[in-house]
Amino acid sequence: MFENKKMRKFLIFKVVAAIILLTLSFSPAYPASFPRHKNPAQIQEETFFPLQLISLYGEVVRLQVVGKWDLASSELKKVFFTYIPEPLRYIFTRLNELIQVAGDKLKIVKEDIDSAEALLRQGEIEKAGKVLEKTWITLLKAKRDIDNLNSSVDELKGRIGAGAADRLRQEIAPLSRLADDYTNRIQNLYREVREGKRFESTFLEISVAEKKVMVGGSFEVYGRLEAEGGKVLAGRNVD
Incomplete structure (x- = not known):
C-alpha cells in the first residue's frame, strides 16, 4: 500500500510538471525560441543613390523655371522619401531649403515684373518705378540664395564625388540663368521708366x-x- 501511495504521488508530480512546462511554452513572456544576437557588422545599410536625388532636383528646378512654383515645392518634398546617409542629411536639408527660398523669391520677382509692365502700359510711371525698386532688392536676395546653393554643392563634392557634384550643379544652373533673365528685364523696364519720366x-x-x-x-x-x-x-x- 505504501508503494501505491508513493507511485500515485510520483504520477501526480509528473502531471503537474507537464502542465507547467506546457503553460510556459505557450506563454508570450517565455518564448519557445529566443532571438539570436546579430552582429552589427553583418547588418546591411540601405543603398544611397545620389544620381536619383540629383535628377529629382533637376525636375524641381525645371518646374520653377516654367513658373510651376507650387508643383515644384511638392516635388521637392520627395527628396526625403529616399534614403540619405546621416552624415549627408544636413547638407541635403540645406539644399532643399535654399532651392525653396530662392524659388519663392524668384516667384515674387516675376509677379512684380509683370505688375511693373502693366503699370507702364497704363501710364503709371511712378508706381512702376517703385515696384521695380522693391523687386530689385528681392532679386538680389534670391541671387545670394543661389550662391549659397552652389556653395553647398561644393561641400558635397568630397562626399558624393566630383562627377555627381558637377551633375548637380548643371541641374540647378537654370536658376542662375532665370535670375539673370529677370535682371535684364528689370533693367530694361527701368530704362522705360526713365524715358517715360522725360516725356510724361x-x-x-x-x-x-x-x-x-x-x-x-x-x-x-x-x-x-x-x-x-x-x-x-x-x-x-x-x-
Missing part, C-alpha cells in the same frame, strides 16, 4: 493778375506746371 504728360496753368492794362503798361503772369496726377514740377523752364 504735363499741364501748364497760367493766371494774369491784371485784367486791364494801358498801352505801354506792365502786368504779371503766374504759372503752375503740373505732371499728370497733380504733382507740381518746380523750377522748370517752359518754352
Whole structure:
C-alpha cells in the first residue's frame, strides 16, 4: 500500500510538471525560441543613390523655371522619401531649403515684373518705378540664395564625388540663368521708366493778375506746371 501511495504521488508530480512546462511554452513572456544576437557588422545599410536625388532636383528646378512654383515645392518634398546617409542629411536639408527660398523669391520677382509692365502700359510711371525698386532688392536676395546653393554643392563634392557634384550643379544652373533673365528685364523696364519720366504728360496753368492794362503798361503772369496726377514740377523752364 505504501508503494501505491508513493507511485500515485510520483504520477501526480509528473502531471503537474507537464502542465507547467506546457503553460510556459505557450506563454508570450517565455518564448519557445529566443532571438539570436546579430552582429552589427553583418547588418546591411540601405543603398544611397545620389544620381536619383540629383535628377529629382533637376525636375524641381525645371518646374520653377516654367513658373510651376507650387508643383515644384511638392516635388521637392520627395527628396526625403529616399534614403540619405546621416552624415549627408544636413547638407541635403540645406539644399532643399535654399532651392525653396530662392524659388519663392524668384516667384515674387516675376509677379512684380509683370505688375511693373502693366503699370507702364497704363501710364503709371511712378508706381512702376517703385515696384521695380522693391523687386530689385528681392532679386538680389534670391541671387545670394543661389550662391549659397552652389556653395553647398561644393561641400558635397568630397562626399558624393566630383562627377555627381558637377551633375548637380548643371541641374540647378537654370536658376542662375532665370535670375539673370529677370535682371535684364528689370533693367530694361527701368530704362522705360526713365524715358517715360522725360516725356510724361504735363499741364501748364497760367493766371494774369491784371485784367486791364494801358498801352505801354506792365502786368504779371503766374504759372503752375503740373505732371499728370497733380504733382507740381518746380523750377522748370517752359518754352
